[in-house]
Amino acid sequence: MTALKLKNLVKRYGDFTAVSDLSLEVPTGSIYGFLGPNGAGKTTTIRMILDIVKPSSGDITILGADSAMDVRNRIGYLPEEKGLYKKMKAWAIIAYFARLKGMPSSEAKTRAFELLERYGLGDFANAKVETLSKGMGQKVQVLASIAHRPDFVILDEPFSGLDPSNQQVMEQVISDLNKEGATIIFSTHVMSHAERICDRILLIASAKKVFDGTVQEAKDLLPPRVRVTGDFSAAQLIELPSVNDCNIDEDGMLNIDISSGCTPQQLMSECFDAQLTLESFEYRQPDLHDVFLHLVGEEAKVATLR
Amino acid sequence: MNNSFIIAGREYADNARTKGFWINLLMFPIILVASIKVPQLLEEKAIPTRDYILIDQSGELGDVVQLAVDRQYAAKVAEALSSYYMANAKGGVGNEIDLEKMPSGGLDGMMSDFLEQDPGALDSLMQPGAIDSAVAMMQFGLNDDAPEFVAPRRPFSKVDVPTGIISATELGTMDSGEIVSRLRPYLLGDKYLTTDENKLFAVIIIPQGAAAQVKRGGAAGMMQQLDEKDGVQFWAKNLADMSLSRAISSALNEHLRTNEYQRLGVDEEIVSQVKSTQMLFTSFDPSKDEGEEKVSMADTIRQFAPLGFVYMMWIAIFTVVNMLLNNTIEEKSNRIIEVLLSSATPWEIMSGKLIGIAGVGMTMMVGWVLSMIGVLMYMAGPQVEWAATLLEVISNSGLLPLFGLYYLCGYLIYSGLFLAIGSLCSTIKESQNFMGTATVILMVPLMTMVFVARDPNGTLAQVLTWIPLYTPFVMMNRAAADPPAFDMWGSAILMLVTIVTMLWVSSRIFRIGILRTGQPPKLVELFKSLTQSLKNQ
DSSP states (O other): OEEEEEEEEEEEETTEEEEEEEEEEEETTOEEEEEOOTTSSHHHHHHHHTTSSOOSEEEEEETTBSSGGGGGGGEEEEOSSOOOOTTSBHHHHHHHHHHHTTOOHHHHHHHHHHHHHHTTOGGGTTSBGGGSOHHHHHHHHHHHHHTTOOSEEEEESTTTTOOHHHHHHHHHHHHHHHHTTOEEEEEESOHHHHHHHOSEEEEEETTEEEEEEEHHHHHHTSOOEEEEEESSOHHHHHTSTTEEEEEEOTTSOEEEEEOTTOOHHHHHHHHHHTTOOEEEEEEEOOOHHHHHHHHHHOHHHHHHHO | OHHHHHHHHHHHHHHHTSHHHHHHHHHHHHHHHHHHHHHHHIIIIISOOEEEEEEESSSSSHHHHHHHHHHHHHHHHHHHHHHHHHHHBTTOGGGGOOTTTSBTTHHHHHHHHHHHHOGGGGGGGGSTTHHHHHHHHHGGGBOTTOOOOOOOOOSEEEEOOOTTTSOHHHHTTOOHHHHHHHHHHHHTTSSOSSTTOOOEEEEEEEOTTGGGOOOOOHHHHHHOOOOGGGSOEEEESOOSOOHHHHHHHHHHHHHHHHHHHHHTTOOHHHHHHHHTOOOOOOOBOTTSOTTOOBOBHHHHHHHHHHHHHHHHHHHHHHHHHHHHHHHHHHHHHHTHHHHHHHHSOHHHHHHHHHHHHHHHHHHHHHHHHHHHHHHHHHSOSHHHHHHHHHHHHHHHTTHHHHHHHHHHHHHHHHHHHHHHHHHHOSSHHHHHHHHHHHHHHHHHHHHHHHHHHHSTTSHHHHHHHTSTTTHHHHHHHHGGGOOOHHHHHHHHHHHHHHHHHHHHHHHHHHHHHTTOOSSOOOHHHHHHHHHHHHHHO
């Protein structure tokens, strides 16, 4: 089942191309992370999905409809820049947006109080938004965007501006929604969140899709990394057959790029054979952060990946 | 459409909850009460009885001056007596005021006409005990609980020269310059007349031979060489209160002319008869039924009522469209608009706002009218009876439905304009740039209001009628003057077309502008994106 399908999506503003030839399929019930540097085209893509901005060309199918407007009561949206009516009470604002999404008035009110209670804002239900802290206000807005029990939730930078404990609450909200069966897209540039929560990720840079797949697939793009310290130089290491390349990083450790087909065990035994004394040996899978820098940081590699 | 009403409800609640809205609502009756009460209070309390010194060296004109001051007071007493009677009469005399019958000049006009013809008419009131007997005569017609009549204070009171300044013997012959220099500290307020700190308001000096200082008209007058110091002198620091100097100078002229008639051998009796003759002059209105063509007070009110409506409409529209502007900018700068756009179509958002804010405007006007009625009922009295009759005349004139209609049209035109401005600006500050131009455009109906009312079917009125931005105001203004059917319907059609176009264009601009950030677009840019969005349709 596909909840969202983008086909050759393009958005141009005059001479500027904000999104270029983007195709994507988001399976129902998945959590999809939109990653990319600032200005890559994430927000524009999201606005096009929501039919707030019309694409220059390309097709969008969301929850079986051609336009998000037709199914807008099943969609929840949290925009990147957060803001609320300052003079309204927390519960009223949640109920207001739920009503706009077709929820009956009385149900919307009950739901608002219930949500505020569940996510630790029960005491502030009757407080005006202007008296809330920024983080609390943001939580209220998140709740406002999901109060109508949407099937499809789009969260643009939901973690920005939240302290670590509230970030955890946000992660909780996302996983709760997912458990209830909602499909979730969220954009971020904090890789650790994406790594923890996402089933699949889309990586955009300079308006173009750079990567689309599961987190594991993304990690597999990079070879495992080995970092060592010891009584030897980089030049000595490069002579070993399983070492493709080696350089010193900012911590003074030697970063080793293992030759294809070789394993860390092989490298370790070669070191042993060459009588190089290892003081530390670190072997880890690359994380999304590495993948991100690898894909976005270097233009040449981006080109080959396409 | 359901979303429009949800949005309208929120807009309404949000604006109706603001302090400004309530202040606006409450200020109206407060100002209304104040504008009735404050002048009354000032009259009674603030202005003290003013003291003047009269030095008559001519031995002739002093009595004339004194009589003038007394007559002025008598007129004031007469006025007080009549409003006392009107306020306390059995059954309320106010109800008997029939504006349809009253001449268009009103009560004041009647009074001043009367006194001009016969300055001595009120002299009997100056007799001792005359006021009491006048009150006693009224008594049987008054309510039982009528308060006692309190005679107004004298506005001016004659005092003697302070002792020790000028002796009685010197007074008759002293040079006027010398008199003034001795009294100057009193006139300037440096010294007080009595212990109760009464300042000297004025000194009137009538030098010997002042009666001969007569300015003549005609060729003889041109050759005259008169010295102002030889004539009657009025010395006062306060130049604003001219009632005393006016009363004195007109009484002196009156006296002089009577003397001149005598000198020329004209019978005074005949003169006064001649002076009180009048031509029969009546204003008629050709549009009224036969036998009722005489222009009454009610007609005058009907003629000028549109002016009041135009003013009220102007204030209501611009208070309300400013709310709309601020609201839109708030949503834009908060980026709430994005969430709204994901929940409702731009058209729903726009119409919701229009409906909600129109409701706020309606509430405001209903509040004004209710508070006005409340104030009128709370404050009994002659002015109030007047105002009530006035309201009745207005509500019977058929102008109210027109007012409602033109208000709605005006609101829609300007809200479209302001909504478009609001959606193009991201801060209030930015919108100020547009507002400058907008304000100039907006001021036109207010500035031309009086001229249009004076000549409702004239060129200015006709030209402005065909500018849709001004149609509601100008046509409201012309409503009482039976404008030609072509102007009325033609401009109405043009206005409706404009409203539809305006709302349509601003909904396009709203769509384009609402997600814009940063500087408002240039006009060319705006036009381009408008045509662009048309092509995409």
